[in-house]
Amino acid sequence: MPKNFSMYGLPEDVIFCSKCVMSNQRPRSVVEFKNSNNQKSGLNINADSSVCDACNYNETKKEIDWEKREKELLELLEKYRKPTGYDCLVPGSGGKDSAYTAHILKYKYGMNPLTITWAPHMYTNIGWENFDNWIKVGGFDNILFTPNGKVHKLLTKLAFKNLLHPFQPFIIGQKIIGPLMALKFDIPLIFYGENQAEYGNAVKENANPKMDSKFFSNANSSEIVLGGKKLSNIIKDYSFNLNDFEPYMAPSLDDLNNKKIEQRYLGYYLKWDPQECYYYAAKNTGFRPNTERTEGSYSKYSSIDDKIDPFHYYLTHIKFGLGRASYDAAQEIRNEKITRDEGINLIKKYDHEFPKKYFKESLEYIGISEDEFFSTLDQFRSPHLWKKNRNEWKLIQKIY
Amino acid sequence: MRTIARIDIKNDSVIKGINLEGLRKIGDPVNIAKEYYASGIDELLIIDSVASLYGRNNLFDLIKKITNEIFVPITLGGGIRSLKDIENALNSGADKVAINSKALENPSFLNEATSNFGESTIVVNIEAKKITDNSWEPYKFCGRERTNYNLNDWINIIQDKGCGEILLTSIDKEGTETGFDIDLIKNVYEIIKKPLIVSGGCGSLDDIIEIRKKFKNVSVALASVLHYKTLKISEINVS
Amino acid sequence: MKNITIVDYGMGNIRSLYNSLKFLGYNPIFYSENNKIDANICILPGVGAFNQAMKLIKEEKILDKLENFVKNENNFLLGICLGMQLFFEESSENFTTSGLGMVKGKVKKLSTNTNDVLPNVGWFETNIKPNKSFNFLKEFNKQKFYYVHSFIAEPVQKSNQIGTSCYNDKDFCAITVKNSNIIGTQFHSEKSSKIGLDFLETLIKNTIN
Numbered sequence: 001m002p003k004n005f006s007m008y009g010l011p012e013d014v015i016f017c018s019k020c021v022m023s024n025q026r027p028r029s030v031v032e033f034k035n036s037n038n039q040k041s042g043l044n045i046n047a048d049s050s051v052c053d054a055c056n057y058n059e060t061k062k063e064i065d066w067e068k069r070e071k072e073l074l075e076l077l078e079k080y081r082k083p084t085g086y087d088c089l090v091p092g093s094g095g096k097d098s099a100y101t102a103h104i105l106k107y108k109y110g111m112n113p114l115t116i117t118w119a120p121h122m123y124t125n126i127g128w129e130n131f132d133n134w135i136k137v138g139g140f141d142n143i144l145f146t147p148n149g150k151v152h153k154l155l156t157k158l159a160f161k162n163l164l165h166p167f168q169p170f171i172i173g174q175k176i177i178g179p180l181m182a183l184k185f186d187i188p189l190i191f192y193g194e195n196q197a198e199y200g201n202a203v204k205e206n207a208n209p210k211m212d213s214k215f216f217s218n219a220n221s222s223e224i225v226l227g228g229k230k231l232s233n234i235i236k237d238y239s240f241n242l243n244d245f246e247p248y249m250a251p252s253l254d255d256l257n258n259k260k261i262e263q264r265y266l267g268y269y270l271k272w273d274p275q276e277c278y279y280y281a282a283k284n285t286g287f288r289p290n291t292e293r294t295e296g297s298y299s300k301y302s303s304i305d306d307k308i309d310p311f312h313y314y315l316t317h318i319k320f321g322l323g324r325a326s327y328d329a330a331q332e333i334r335n336e337k338i339t340r341d342e343g344i345n346l347i348k349k350y351d352h353e354f355p356k357k358y359f360k361e362s363l364e365y366i367g368i369s370e371d372e373f374f375s376t377l378d379q380f381r382s383p384h385l386w387k388k389n390r391n392e393w394k395l396i397q398k399i400y
Numbered sequence: 401m402r403t404i405a406r407i408d409i410k411n412d413s414v415i416k417g418i419n420l421e422g423l424r425k426i427g428d429p430v431n432i433a434k435e436y437y438a439s440g441i442d443e444l445l446i447i448d449s450v451a452s453l454y455g456r457n458n459l460f461d462l463i464k465k466i467t468n469e470i471f472v473p474i475t476l477g478g479g480i481r482s483l484k485d486i487e488n489a490l491n492s493g494a495d496k497v498a499i500n501s502k503a504l505e506n507p508s509f510l511n512e513a514t515s516n517f518g519e520s521t522i523v524v525n526i527e528a529k530k531i532t533d534n535s536w537e538p539y540k541f542c543g544r545e546r547t548n549y550n551l552n553d554w555i556n557i558i559q560d561k562g563c564g565e566i567l568l569t570s571i572d573k574e575g576t577e578t579g580f581d582i583d584l585i586k587n588v589y590e591i592i593k594k595p596l597i598v599s600g601g602c603g604s605l606d607d608i609i610e611i612r613k614k615f616k617n618v619s620v621a622l623a624s625v626l627h628y629k630t631l632k633i634s635e636i637n638v639s
Numbered sequence: 640m641k642n643i644t645i646v647d648y649g650m651g652n653i654r655s656l657y658n659s660l661k662f663l664g665y666n667p668i669f670y671s672e673n674n675k676i677d678a679n680i681c682i683l684p685g686v687g688a689f690n691q692a693m694k695l696i697k698e699e700k701i702l703d704k705l706e707n708f709v710k711n712e713n714n715f716l717l718g719i720c721l722g723m724q725l726f727f728e729e730s731s732e733n734f735t736t737s738g739l740g741m742v743k744g745k746v747k748k749l750s751t752n753t754n755d756v757l758p759n760v761g762w763f764e765t766n767i768k769p770n771k772s773f774n775f776l777k778e779f780n781k782q783k784f785y786y787v788h789s790f791i792a793e794p795v796q797k798s799n800q801i802g803t804s805c806y807n808d809k810d811f812c813a814i815t816v817k818n819s820n821i822i823g824t825q826f827h828s829e830k831s832s833k834i835g836l837d838f839l840e841t842l843i844k845n846t847i848n
Contacts, residue, residue, distance in 0.1 A: 275422055275423065275424065276424070278418075278421065278422055279418060279422055279424060282418040282419070282422075282575070282576070283418075288419060289418075289419050289420075289421040289422075291529060291546075292539070292544060292545055292546050293541075293544040293545065298453060298544065299421075300419075300421045300543075300544070301421050301422065332423075337423040338423070339411065342450070342454060345453075345454050346453070349453075401761070402760070402761050402762065437832070440832070442761075442762055442785075467654060467655060467658050468658055468661075468662070469658075469662065471655065471658070471659050471662070471829060471830060471831070471832055471833075471835060471836055472785070472830060472831075472832050473785060473787070473827075473830050490652060490654070491654060492654065493652075493654040493655060493658060494652075495652050495655060495686075495830065517686075517687065518650065518686045518687030518688060519758065519789070520686060520687075520758045520760070520787045520788070520789070521686060521687070564758055564760075564787075565758075565760060592756075593753070593754075593756060593757075594756060594757075594758075595756055595758065595760045595761075596756075617756045619760075619761070
């Protein structure tokens, strides 16, 4: 491989945003169930200003007439609000974002949401407590959907080995469960929290309160690729049936259109600040932060319910040079909680931290040995980011 | 019983979290300190909430500003890691320093600190998290990392090594305004031999009165109730 | 602006004292600037251990200067907290050490009962009785001042004690006086908010002849 070769189609030269700490290596969201080659496009950083799309979008947030947006929300909710039965569906885990979304829709705006949860791989204690409190303290009806463990584990393993992206099956399932349940329960309105565009997907996506249908609907099951392997091959090789993969198969666009299922981002209507979601959740749904800081970062309130999370973020550090601290810091810089210098300091301190705490459990879950883990890891180190110095891998093109 | 205002600071802002997480900005530190002084607060507790995280301490300038016009005892905490730090703190105008992470990493530091500056100058800051029904653990780095100590063992160590006062913050209760952590206080009260300041959870005047009734020689440090104006210092002083 | 010397021998929060004097409109000078007591009002502060303080005072050769200073009745010496305790003959803190010996009596621990919480910290009511040389202070009778100490001074003669406070139902010396120009307070007036500032100001004003 040429020295500077970039494995995932991301730019060879790493550029960091001058405002936050994200780099052009940050992958934009892809349609995961069509992801066969792990090729990504990265966060766009403006050539002249050196400012990334997420920061640019963040600036525009200041200009938005939030009163007007709230009016739009009220009008929308007016159309869907029902005196009996569920009038909207809120997919979420009871983490700060979904806690905020469900609670404010129900208790401020008078809607009657059904909450639907795609189960984490392995609940942490704090994750379970927060989930439980969400339902019992926050006060919501909830359906917890746990996918077939055998299938989910296999897909997670395939995703790890083929894409170094063990989180993929989770992401797929999580995106699909909303529309799937909406169809089953005849709930025409689905609310998510924030648009991933806040973090740097195409800025124009933010002007849209709706989720792009490409993410959740699929007409043709033969096109599905899971864990980097064609679904048809998975079925063949592992003796499964097509209906074992029900939760990973997005409903058809036609079905969704016929039932007029709408998906919206609450972050379009209400100004989104993840840390303020934390405060809100702490006050209203019994949300508690993690007991100690999460490995790989300094924060305690973000993504704390799945033991496999730190594992996942460690792998983004390997693939893109961006670990959890980078993600947490970028968000907090944009929301003016920390400065860029502080963010860089935190990245220096925590980004590369190895997820010791649940490492063994995560390996067991995926079903691979430690040796397999490390050798797979090394295959995914793109030469433009990693150099081997004697026996140690060193990240090059760092922010510090 | 003293009523102490606790002011957590990050950069140029007073901040207030919940369970020691979150950096929500409250306002300008000098103005807030002056306001509390004017309202009759007994003492100020000023904590640099990210000093340990960033390995820096830069509140000395702020303390200089505050002590020009505020004449009640001021304790400075956050990132106090050396005798020089203590000296700088006192030279800026602080009367006492609060030490947490450094003491956990090296308890002998407390010997050095007290013999150089006097016992009454040294406050040990403990951030305690409940582990089981009747055991707690002191955390370091502003509630971010575990130490695997047992809280009661730790208290015995610091009282042995030397300290003037103990500041005990309940991580579980702080920022929630749902009442002090009575279980925690009960758990340590018997073994505490130094003036104790309890922090974390105060939500109402009744909470303060409860502490007064149940415990002798215990002072309270208040943050959320004052910052969010749930309680007025004047109300507390006349109660 | 009136000069006031603060004896900065190395122990004590001299910054607060400096700030409060400045706030009141005086010109505080540190002893160490010229190694002289360059004013007719001198303040001896102190936080920490008696033996350590005396060691430093001797090292800095301040002992004689203080003794000479108070010989002149127009000079005025205020001791605060440990500074006040240093006026006495000796203290048992750590090991027995001689003090300045200006006031008859000894300094001892506030309590030997291990169940008693020390230091004594907080705002405590202070009784000030009518007296010969500092009677103007009785307007502060029953006011609360800020204390932080584990040791107390015990003047032998009643006339040397004009103020008391209480610990565990027992009175202890809060203000000691000698002649008309030596006064010491166990409490920190520079840390006692507005009432403390008033106290300082009243004291200083009344000593200016």
